[in-house]
Amino acid sequence: MDLEEQGAIQRLVESGQRDRMVVVLGTPTAGSTRMVALTLTQGDPSYAGPLAGVPLGLPVYHILEDEVKAAIAAEVYEEEIGPLEFVLDKPGIMEALRQTRAGSGV
Amino acid sequence: MTTDPFPPAETYTVTGTGPAAGRGPARVVIRGVRFILAHVPGLVAAGSKPRRELPAGGAALRAELRSRLRSFALAVAYPPHQVMIGSLAPEALREIARPWHRHPIAGARPRGPGGAIVDQMTFYAWLARADAANLVRFTEDFAARLADATGAGPIPAASAQQIARTLEDRGEPLFHEDERPVGAVAAGHEQDEALSATVLLENLAAKATGALALRRLLDEVDDPDPVEYLLGCGEEAVGDRYQRGGGNLAKAIGELAGVRTAGGADVKAFCAAPLHGLLMAGALVASGRYRRVVVVAGGSLAKLGMKFRGHLAAGYPVLEDVLAGVAIDVGRDDGHSPILRLDAAAVHRVGDGTAPHQMARVLTVEPLRALGLRLSDIDRYAVELHNPDITEPAGSGNVPAANYQVIAALAAQAGEIARSEMPAFAEAHGMPGYSPTQGHIASAIPYLPHAVAGLTDGALRRVQLVAKGSLFLGRMTAMGDGISMLMERNTLRTAERGGPDGGAQG
Amino acid sequence: MVELKGRLVLALGERDGIPAPALERCAVSAGGQVVYSTTQCFV
Numbered sequence: 001m002d003l004e005e006q007g008a009i010q011r012l013v014e015s016g017q018r019d020r021m022v023v024v025l026g027t028p029t030a031g032s033t034r035m036v037a038l039t040l041t042q043g044d045p046s047y048a049g050p051l052a053g054v055p056l057g058l059p060v061y062h063i064l065e066d067e068v069k070a071a072i073a074a075e076v077y078e079e080e081i082g083p084l085e086f087v088l089d090k091p092g093i094m095e096a097l098r099q100t101r102a103g104s105g106v
Numbered sequence: 107m108t109t110d111p112f113p114p115a116e117t118y119t120v121t122g123t124g125p126a127a128g129r130g131p132a133r134v135v136i137r138g139v140r141f142i143l144a145h146v147p148g149l150v151a152a153g154s155k156p157r158r159e160l161p162a163g164g165a166a167l168r169a170e171l172r173s174r175l176r177s178f179a180l181a182v183a184y185p186p187h188q189v190m191i192g193s194l195a196p197e198a199l200r201e202i203a204r205p206w207h208r209h210p211i212a213g214a215r216p217r218g219p220g221g222a223i224v225d226q227m228t229f230y231a232w233l234a235r236a237d238a239a240n241l242v243r244f245t246e247d248f249a250a251r252l253a254d255a256t257g258a259g260p261i262p263a264a265s266a267q268q269i270a271r272t273l274e275d276r277g278e279p280l281f282h283e284d285e286r287p288v289g290a291v292a293a294g295h296e297q298d299e300a301l302s303a304t305v306l307l308e309n310l311a312a313k314a315t316g317a318l319a320l321r322r323l324l325d326e327v328d329d330p331d332p333v334e335y336l337l338g339c340g341e342e343a344v345g346d347r348y349q350r351g352g353g354n355l356a357k358a359i360g361e362l363a364g365v366r367t368a369g370g371a372d373v374k375a376f377c378a379a380p381l382h383g384l385l386m387a388g389a390l391v392a393s394g395r396y397r398r399v400v401v402v403a404g405g406s407l408a409k410l411g412m413k414f415r416g417h418l419a420a421g422y423p424v425l426e427d428v429l430a431g432v433a434i435d436v437g438r439d440d441g442h443s444p445i446l447r448l449d450a451a452a453v454h455r456v457g458d459g460t461a462p463h464q465m466a467r468v469l470t471v472e473p474l475r476a477l478g479l480r481l482s483d484i485d486r487y488a489v490e491l492h493n494p495d496i497t498e499p500a501g502s503g504n505v506p507a508a509n510y511q512v513i514a515a516l517a518a519q520a521g522e523i524a525r526s527e528m529p530a531f532a533e534a535h536g537m538p539g540y541s542p543t544q545g546h547i548a549s550a551i552p553y554l555p556h557a558v559a560g561l562t563d564g565a566l567r568r569v570q571l572v573a574k575g576s577l578f579l580g581r582m583t584a585m586g587d588g589i590s591m592l593m594e595r596n597t598l599r600t601a602e603r604g605g606p607d608g609g610a611q612g
Numbered sequence: 613m614v615e616l617k618g619r620l621v622l623a624l625g626e627r628d629g630i631p632a633p634a635l636e637r638c639a640v641s642a643g644g645q646v647v648y649s650t651t652q653c654f655v
Contacts, residue, residue: 009622021622022614022620023621023622024638024639025624026626026630026635029501032503058622063635065614071615071616072641076637080634083463083519084629084630088508459633460631460633460634462628462630497655501654502655503628578653584651585633586651
């Protein structure tokens with residue numbers, strides 16, 4: 001995950017209201033989903049950025065998750081996500097999230 | 107000994123065609139295209155990512171990076187590079203197991219019908235030639251080697267002490283085969299960040315590679331008309347503190363390539379700029395204002411080694427080790443070159459959505475439907491053709507494959523195919539990615555050498571070029587950008603209508 | 613269902629996946645308030 005972005009998110013979280021925050025991802029692959037989810041829950045796995053060793057523990061969801069979709073107005077979801085639901089590797093992305101959550105307890 | 111395939115430019119002078127000769131509205135064709143890949147392992151550490159990450163990684167990371175740099179022979183034999191220069195069909199990559207660097211092409215040559223691969227010595231000779239402000243200096247020893255190896259004229263040289271002083275004074279080192287600099291680029295101003303040595307090296311690299319491509323196009327594409335206008339479409343920002351992105355590198359590239367007959371300007375639109383350039387070039391030719399316009403761009407030094415950590419982790423060589431230049435020849439209908447259908451150009455508008463399927467609908471479905479065509483009437487879509495061996499180890503996915511899946515999904519939505527036929531559609535109308543990750547260079551245009559061949563001597567009828575630009579990276583908007591152009595076999599409408607099509611393009 | 617109503621949403625988009633503006637529209641339609649939004653491009 002981009003180092004500058006790690007810093008920006010860290011500053012935002014430290015500025016307060018952390019308990020109200022939730023992350024929604026639009027990552028295209030299982031690999032990129034895992035990287036971002038790990039970074040924002042357990043800390044930067046590459047140990048290169050400001051979040052190295054900083055477990056923010058933010059709740060992280062992906063826009064393709066059925067539980068997220070259920071919260072969104074159906075016509076908006078159809079327009080903005082539409083065919084991407086079956087074009088992107090949804091099963092792989094779901095599995096990456098499951099593994100990350102199992103590892104972090106979030 | 108390396109021989110410079112591009113000896114110092116002789117000049118092209120204005121021929122006798124007056125402004126009225128053969129002017130007036132015309133159909134537009136793409137007559138040819140040439141790519142240049144300059145293999146510059148010595149400059150990988152000057153890419154933006156290595157430049158930021160190597161200092162923190164220390165000597166060990168630097169040594170590891172150096173140990174994974176490729177030789178020129180391996181860069182030439184790299185299958186995707188052979189596709190870039192037109193010597194190998196994109197589809198042939200499907201028959202070669204990935205990662206492709208493990209399967210070098212035996213007997214591969216650095217020159218092909220669509221371009222050439224040049225070595226670092228040739229690049230440095232052109233870098234020196236590109237330097238109009240006396241800011242590039244090589245060590246006396248290396249300058250002599252450079253002149254000897256490339257047959258270039260005198261190369262500007264300086265003593266080791268002078269080079270060291272330049273480097274201490276915010277200069278930028280130039281490396282060849284080891285850790286000792288063989289030269290340096292000096293800053294262009296004491297305080298001006300837009301003229302720092304780092305920025306100037308980027309701009310000079312773009313100028314040199316753009317000129318190499320243009321020069322090759324001029325030498326190889328037979329065209330009776332002189333070039334009248336140059337449209338630059340690279341991603342560098344040329345200027346000084348008062349106009350940081352002032353531009354018109356196109357004109358400087360033309361000068362270096364020996365063109366005297368053309369003026370020009372730059373088009374800026376991130377990675378989508380080459381297709382915006384093609385649209386404007388086509389409009390200038392269609393209107394009759396110019397007979398021959400060349401769209402030109404040099405390479406992006408900042409993107410060298412961008413994904414080097416992923417490549418190191420995967421046990422790959424550092425694959426982002428080439429700078430790419432391109433020149434595209436746009437002219438009046440010659441009766442056989444592929445037609446550029448300006449009436450089928452589509453541009454992503456401010457009010458359009460930016461999700462991939464929304465973008466694809468605007469760029470493919472809508473312009474094709476306006477012509478009465480279906481998605482399956484396009485033989486090949488040339489999308490962003492990033493080489494997946496470069497992107498996947500860094501977690502960036504397979505960009506062209508994802509683009510083809512979106513187009514296939516739109517074909518399924520339109521009822522042209524069943525959803526189960528999407529993979530077959532993507533394979534039949536797509537291709538594997540093979541472009542170096544040089545931003546604007548990867549955006550649809552790497553297919554042009556193959557499209558021109560396939561639409562003239564081959565069996566292709568229609569090719570659509572589809573490019574995107576990440577405008578949001580500049581922090582001025584959250585929007586993306588996109589543009590598409592349709593190329594058609596010259597005789598297609600004649601054949602389909604059963605008679606000659608003499609009118610100007612719609 | 614993930615409750616986004618009243619939550620502060622960080623929309624992390626990617627150009628070749630779902631870009632941030634699309635995530636934002638979805639989140640707002642679910643009653644969320646977007647406090648951070650960015651689209652990455654890795655090519």
